[in-house]
Amino acid sequence: MLLAVVALLIAGGVRLLHGRVQPTLPPAPSMDDSAAVLPASPPAPPSPDLNKIRSLHAATLLPLPATDIPAHLQAAQTAQRLGDLFTAKRLLEAALKQEPNSIPTRRMLADLLRQSGLFAEAKRLALQLHAEQPKDLDSFVALAEIADAENHHDEIFDWLAKAHTAIDPTVENLVNLAHHYQDWDDFTDAKALTAEALRLAPGDENAMLQRASILVEHGEMVEALPLLEDLTAHHPQNSYACRLLAVVLTNPNSPRQDFDRARTLLEKAAELNRTDPVTYRVIAVVYRKQRLYRLAAQCYDALLQLDPNSLEGRFGLGQVYALLGKADWSREQFAIYAKLQARDRKMPLFDVAIRHHPTDPRFHMDKARYLESQGDLTGALAEAETAEMLAPGSKSSGAMKEILNCYALLGWPPFEKGKQ
Amino acid sequence: MKRRAAFEIGLCMALVGLLAFSGCNHSTGTGGVTPAVTPSPQAALNFVDVTAKAGIDWKRANGAFGKKWFPETAGGGGAFIDYDNDGYPDIVLINGDWWPEHPFSGSRPQLALYHNNHDGTFTDVTAKMGLAFSLQGMGVAVGDYDNDGYDDLYITALGGNRLLHNEGGKGFKDVSTQAGVRDSGWSTSAAWVDIDNDGKLDLFVCHYVKWTPATDIFCGGQTKAYCTPVSYPGESNRLYHNDGNGHFTDTTRKAGLWNDSGKALGICTVDYDHDGSIDLLVANDGEPNLAYHNRGNGTFEDVSAASGLALGEDGKPRNGMGIDASDYRNDGKMGVLVGNFSFQGVGLHREQTGGIFLDAAREAGLAQPSYPYVTFGVMFCDVDNDGWPDALITNGHVDDTIEKTSPVQHYLQPTQIFLNRHDGTFADTTGKAGPGLTQPLVGRGIAWGDVDNDGRPDLLLIPNIGPPRLLHNETQSANHWITLSFTGTRSNRDGYGAFVRLTAGGITQTNTVRSGSSYCSQSDRRLHFGLGAASSAVSVEVQWPSGAKETWHNLPIDRESPLTEGKAQ
Numbered sequence: 001m002l003l004a005v006v007a008l009l010i011a012g013g014v015r016l017l018h019g020r021v022q023p024t025l026p027p028a029p030s031m032d033d034s035a036a037v038l039p040a041s042p043p044a045p046p047s048p049d050l051n052k053i054r055s056l057h058a059a060t061l062l063p064l065p066a067t068d069i070p071a072h073l074q075a076a077q078t079a080q081r082l083g084d085l086f087t088a089k090r091l092l093e094a095a096l097k098q099e100p101n102s103i104p105t106r107r108m109l110a111d112l113l114r115q116s117g118l119f120a121e122a123k124r125l126a127l128q129l130h131a132e133q134p135k136d137l138d139s140f141v142a143l144a145e146i147a148d149a150e151n152h153h154d155e156i157f158d159w160l161a162k163a164h165t166a167i168d169p170t171v172e173n174l175v176n177l178a179h180h181y182q183d184w185d186d187f188t189d190a191k192a193l194t195a196e197a198l199r200l201a202p203g204d205e206n207a208m209l210q211r212a213s214i215l216v217e218h219g220e221m222v223e224a225l226p227l228l229e230d231l232t233a234h235h236p237q238n239s240y241a242c243r244l245l246a247v248v249l250t251n252p253n254s255p256r257q258d259f260d261r262a263r264t265l266l267e268k269a270a271e272l273n274r275t276d277p278v279t280y281r282v283i284a285v286v287y288r289k290q291r292l293y294r295l296a297a298q299c300y301d302a303l304l305q306l307d308p309n310s311l312e313g314r315f316g317l318g319q320v321y322a323l324l325g326k327a328d329w330s331r332e333q334f335a336i337y338a339k340l341q342a343r344d345r346k347m348p349l350f351d352v353a354i355r356h357h358p359t360d361p362r363f364h365m366d367k368a369r370y371l372e373s374q375g376d377l378t379g380a381l382a383e384a385e386t387a388e389m390l391a392p393g394s395k396s397s398g399a400m401k402e403i404l405n406c407y408a409l410l411g412w413p414p415f416e417k418g419k420q
Numbered sequence: 421m422k423r424r425a426a427f428e429i430g431l432c433m434a435l436v437g438l439l440a441f442s443g444c445n446h447s448t449g450t451g452g453v454t455p456a457v458t459p460s461p462q463a464a465l466n467f468v469d470v471t472a473k474a475g476i477d478w479k480r481a482n483g484a485f486g487k488k489w490f491p492e493t494a495g496g497g498g499a500f501i502d503y504d505n506d507g508y509p510d511i512v513l514i515n516g517d518w519w520p521e522h523p524f525s526g527s528r529p530q531l532a533l534y535h536n537n538h539d540g541t542f543t544d545v546t547a548k549m550g551l552a553f554s555l556q557g558m559g560v561a562v563g564d565y566d567n568d569g570y571d572d573l574y575i576t577a578l579g580g581n582r583l584l585h586n587e588g589g590k591g592f593k594d595v596s597t598q599a600g601v602r603d604s605g606w607s608t609s610a611a612w613v614d615i616d617n618d619g620k621l622d623l624f625v626c627h628y629v630k631w632t633p634a635t636d637i638f639c640g641g642q643t644k645a646y647c648t649p650v651s652y653p654g655e656s657n658r659l660y661h662n663d664g665n666g667h668f669t670d671t672t673r674k675a676g677l678w679n680d681s682g683k684a685l686g687i688c689t690v691d692y693d694h695d696g697s698i699d700l701l702v703a704n705d706g707e708p709n710l711a712y713h714n715r716g717n718g719t720f721e722d723v724s725a726a727s728g729l730a731l732g733e734d735g736k737p738r739n740g741m742g743i744d745a746s747d748y749r750n751d752g753k754m755g756v757l758v759g760n761f762s763f764q765g766v767g768l769h770r771e772q773t774g775g776i777f778l779d780a781a782r783e784a785g786l787a788q789p790s791y792p793y794v795t796f797g798v799m800f801c802d803v804d805n806d807g808w809p810d811a812l813i814t815n816g817h818v819d820d821t822i823e824k825t826s827p828v829q830h831y832l833q834p835t836q837i838f839l840n841r842h843d844g845t846f847a848d849t850t851g852k853a854g855p856g857l858t859q860p861l862v863g864r865g866i867a868w869g870d871v872d873n874d875g876r877p878d879l880l881l882i883p884n885i886g887p888p889r890l891l892h893n894e895t896q897s898a899n900h901w902i903t904l905s906f907t908g909t910r911s912n913r914d915g916y917g918a919f920v921r922l923t924a925g926g927i928t929q930t931n932t933v934r935s936g937s938s939y940c941s942q943s944d945r946r947l948h949f950g951l952g953a954a955s956s957a958v959s960v961e962v963q964w965p966s967g968a969k970e971t972w973h974n975l976p977i978d979r980e981s982p983l984t985e986g987k988a989q
């Protein structure tokens with residue numbers, strides 16, 4: 001059985017918790033491309049760290065001191081990441097027995113209930129929290145997220161607008177609210193909020209970065225460029241600002257384009273944050289554009305160390321190897337890309353169906369079965385447990401059977417029915 | 421729906437911009453990204469809008485009534501078809517329709533067929549020819565599927581397509597149901613293609629997404645916007661094999677073409693590896709593009725990833741719309757042009773060694789000028805007859821209210837012509853290609869046809885909404901040309917799939933006779949070659965789909981030459 005599980009996991013790849021190795025940094029800017037060393041062999045296909053998943057899950061099942069609320073929350077968070085929503089819920093409920101009024105615990109529980117499609121319970125809890133903390137931004141956002149999950153679109157912006165009126169107008173609050181507006185595609189309000197934050201605290205690092213990101217996403221490079229120049233001049237250690245400025249400096253809509261400077265900024269961003277896959281992705285493209293293919297290959301390699309499932313990394317590396325005349329390596333990476341892409345390409349179908357029918361367990365089970373067939377067992381487990389939460393005890397959904405199956409395939413201790 | 425984590429921000433759009441950047445004018449250093457530009461004398465283009473003068477008064481409707489239903493954004497197309505074999509291309513235009521839930525007053529939108537009167541004017545023969553019907557039309561493909569000598573029409577639509585048999589140039593008869601190609605769902609571009617070289621045209625139909633009014637969803641911020649295709653599940657394209665008895669069989673799965681995650685908008689049928697079997701290149705909207713290599717036995721191998729055609733340079737799928745291919749460097753290697761969404765720039769996937777394509781749009785000078793626009797129709801056509809294919813694209817946003825939410829985008833956008841500089845790069849002539857190309861429109865389909873047979877390709881632009889534009893090419897130049905028309909005998913009668921190699925003035929040009937390409941549209945099915953200063957007769961080598969190879973020598977220039985399979989001198 002174990003061999004079958006491993007084969008399945010290697011074939012499909014578990015999307016969570018691959019070994020996170022510190023990637024090799026791209027060479028310094030002055031380094032000659034021809035001197036860049038390629039690995040002895042190309043990056044292998046993604047292989048999941050099954051043992052790590054198992055040990056992490058085992059830790060969530062250990063007895064915890066009843067009064068250690070942070071330990072309960074941390075374990076619940078891990079369980080949720082591993083797709084085990086029942087364990088996460090049980091841990092949160094245990095914490096609430098000790099501290100029934102704990103705000104972080106109730107907030108986490110409301111979030112878990114929303115993600116599990118139990119909208120009425122989630123909303124009841126979120127409204128309770130909101131009543132207790134009427135000026136707290138997170139309470140408004142939680143309610144907006146529930147409205148979003150229920151496809152009650154107008155309510156989302158009602159809650160955000162109410163938040164703007166109710167919250168203390170601190171820079172932190174305004175920037176956070178701007179971020180939420182941006183994420184819901186309302187750039188006008190997002191920009192207005194960052195402007196308000198910058199009036200309160202001109203030069204505030206987070207407010208400037210948030211505003212710059214909104215401007216860049218909205219294509220307003222003329223305004224974004226001086227803002228990012230100012231930000232990086234005053235906060236040169238902000239890796240996100242460096243990366244964003246580099247992106248602007250290579251954008252056709254930008255009033256100034258400078259690839260060499262972009263490259264320097266990206267190399268600095270990589271130095272400052274060695275675990276940001278996006279930086280490696282962007283710098284690889286800049287290197288490619290400058291025909292520094294060996295350096296580009298090193299960056300794609302680093303990206304794949306961080307995220308072995310990266311489609312961009314596999315495809316980019318396939319192209320760069322082709323340009324370097326390594327046809328066999330190129331074909332190998334393209335083949336891995338094709339497998340990963342085939343695995344992912346049906347996901348939007350399931351997501352759209354769930355989006356339309358968030359409380360119908362059948363659509364969660366469709367997704368669960370597909371994920372299991374692709375080797376994403378933790379993803380499958382999350383969907384199966386959601387289906388079981390939506391229709392407890394329903395034999396027709398097949399959720400419990402799927403949960404037991406996932407547990408077995410993951411090598412976890414048998415799921416104890418009745419404990420959910 | 422909420423989208424992503426903090427500080428991934430700004431990259432969705434900006435990163436593709438980075439990749440679209442053209443280094444031609446702005447490179448500052450080490451990269452070697454600046455192509456060696458050799459300016460060449462180029463004629464001043466002069467396209468004149470003759471739509472009204474020609475008597476074309478049709479308008480396209482998209483049925484929009486405020487609910488922002490997704491299909492309203494997508495149409496439409498048109499084609500040049502010489503339906504009566506009088507030697508002059510006529511015009512067919514595909515209309516949208518009102519939604520049943522919301523009829524407007526006045527005449528319901530219909531297709532249109534305009535007959536070419538040979539004097540610069542056209543006559544509306546829609547009703548006379550049996551085409552006065554309404555549907556949520558998208559595109560059209562022209563091909564003589566029964567080899568009776570008259571080109572037939574396949575009209576794609578949302579909710580069922582139409583195969584219209586040409587009854588000897590006297591009218592069109594709807595044979596969709598008995599032919600088995602009524603199809604369903606949401607079809608977009610289509611192409612006639614003989615995939616097994618059996619002398620009978622098969623039919624490839626692009627499919628987009630699953631959408632109905634009942635499954636329409638809310639997208640956007642505080643007010644509804646048109647959704648992107650990511651909001652809807654895709655539909656698989658279809659391949660209909662021509663059984664030779666007026667009936668077609670759906671062989672999509674058997675041929676290895678079933679893919680229900682693709683969201684296809686464009687199809688280009690070319691034999692990119694010159695093995696004698698036509699391959700299929702499909703532009704997908706928000707999903708990886710598809711490249712299918714024809715194994716020569718009626719089945720295909722998916723080489724999308726290995727060919728490099730699937731994605732943009734950043735390794736992400738772009739929003740592909742129209743697609744075309746050309747040997748634009750006259751070196752025998754293919755360049756595949758793909759229209760993409762705004763802030764992505766067009767893709768120009770250039771064939772390298774080993775069957776790998778790399779996006780050369782920025783080096784070619786195409787990415788940056790197309791960057792702000794939503795590009796639908798794309799095609800190669802030598803509009804100045806210098807012997808080098810130029811790149812033409814038509815643009816138009818999908819959202820009629822985009823100016824309210826974006827300070828840098830517009831609903832109406834320019835049509836752009838990029839003149840081939842003969843060195844792998846193109847010169848942008850936007851706004852300088854004559855009075856007919858100064859006004860923006862909500863561009864979708866684009867096609868060329870030589871409506872007056874003067875050797876200068878004219879253009880047809882089909883918008884999403886409003887009147888089409890017929891642009892007469894009045895460019896003055898001393899360049900020579902030749903137009904070739906094809907008649908298959910053992911091969912399909914249209915000669916679709918014939919690979920043509922023409923040598924003149926020391927330059928060898930290649931092209932393939934084909935249906936499809938562009939966006940939902942089809943150009944004149946004759947091949948047109950500019951010859952530049954070459955003033956002597958030309959040689960033409962044709963490899964027919966049947967496998968026969970023939971060479972015509974000493975073909976006269978500045979006129980059309982009909983080439984019939986088996987009749988070379």
